Amino acid sequence: MKWSLNLGRIAGIKILVHWTFALLLGWVAFTEVQRGSDLSATLLAIGFILAVFCCVVLHELGHALTARNYGINTKMITLLPIGGVASLEKMPEKPKQELLVALAGPAVNVVIAFLLWLVLPSLQGMPADDFFLRITADNFLYLLLFVNVVLVLFNAIPAFPMDGGRVLRALLAFKLGRVRATQIAANLGQLLAIFFVFIGFFYNPFLILIGAFVFFGAYSENIIVQHLDFLRGHSVREGMMTNYVTLAPTDTVREAVGKLLMGSEHEFIIEEEGRVTGTLTRSQLIQAVKDEQMETPVARVMSSEVRTFNVQDKLSEAYTELQKSRAPLYPVLENGRLAGVINTDNINEFIMIKSALMH
Template structure:
């Protein structure tokens, strides 16, 4: 995710924190200053929030490590002011596997709460409002216990793509199939998202952010599953472009700019006698112009490590890879030689045409 700071790695998974996290910490400091808190109380509040997000990281690791058991890797875990996001390479289509991955995160919070329940001395009285209104050394871990319970309850809400929504999708998929289950779970998630936004205007602005995240997350997941269903059974050969412009390694940046301006291509495959040697994007060209490198051969600025698909590969796999990597295009090979180019726009047009023909 853009504008994220890398904190390190756990079990080979990058842990990132988004820059907007600073806004949350700043808001906490501002709130404590408004209340007249001293430095120690302010630092304790910050430590409490950071401890909560440590629990969030463990929650996301629960998803990631369970997914790894099913052969699904996780690229990164990103911390946002509204929680954490584990970027799994894919969601298993097997409903049992998705169910286990979805419940693994909240299960971690249950374990944390259980450990705190066992270790902490029992409270003598039922906590009052004052107990929850200010963080002290005396109530720090008790509040952490309650927060982990809240995380379990909150994630149980069937608002797709949250954990509860994924559990619902997995359970529905046992009987209805993945596509129909996704539609139901996504529609329910979007209705709950609208409710979150409405309530957020009156009570807590964070609910608005959560509602927006849930709404568009549900929409994009639903679209992705429907698109993959349309692509099932089709090969890359059917969705690739065969009328495209290429560059040779010896052509200059100026030559590439000319082809960019006179044609419809934004990104190019660089090939030599039918062999792919690299790719060149519009952004790379613009950067070369800014650095006054218009006479340089494209071989010096192109991306040399290129993933390519074969004409016999599954079109759904190419679409998934394009969505995952955000690559502008992939070359398509036939017996090792360049036969076509594939990108997200062309696959989306393929889906649009197939959908129209189906009706």
């Protein structure tokens, strides 16, 4: 994710914190100053937020390390002001595996809460009037226990993209199959989201934000699973484009601009005698024009690191990769030579045609 600070790796997984996380810490510090807190109280409040997000990282590691047992890697865990995101390559499609991966995150919070409960003394004698209003050295760990319980309950909501939605889908999939289970879980999640939005108008505007998050998360999950079902059993050869414009490494930026203006292509494959040497996007081309490189060969402004597919690869895997990377297009090879190109638009058109043929 852009504008993220790399905090290092845990179990080989990169831990990133997005720059907007600093806004959360700044807001906490500002709030404490406004209420007249001294430096130690302000630092304690910031420390509490950092402790909560350590629990969030452990939660996401629970998902990631469980998924690793099934051959699914996690590239990174990114901390945002609203929580953490583990970038798993994909979710397991087998119901039992998905169930265990989904439960692993909340299970970590249960363990943290249980350990804190074991070591902390009774709450008896703790002042109740400002227990939840101000973080002190006395209630720090108690509040951390409370937050972990809330994380478990929040993630238990049976709606995507929360863990509860994935648990519900996995349980339903044992009997109904993944596609039908996803439809039911997504529809339930959207109904729940509408309820959150409705209640939010009367009680807490934050529920409106949660409702929107749940609604679009459920919708997106349902669409992706349906698309993958349409693509199952099809190869990249069936979804690739064979009518496309290429450039030679020796072609100039001026010649590339001419082809950009004459056609509908926004990205070009750079190839030499059937061998792919790079790709050139419209933004790279425009930047070269701004830098007055009109007579420069495209080989000097192109991207030379190119991810490719083979014609025999699964179309569903190409779709997943394109969704994840947001790359404009990928070259498709056959016996090491360029045979076509594939992008998200073309796969979506393939899905629309398949859907129309089924009705």
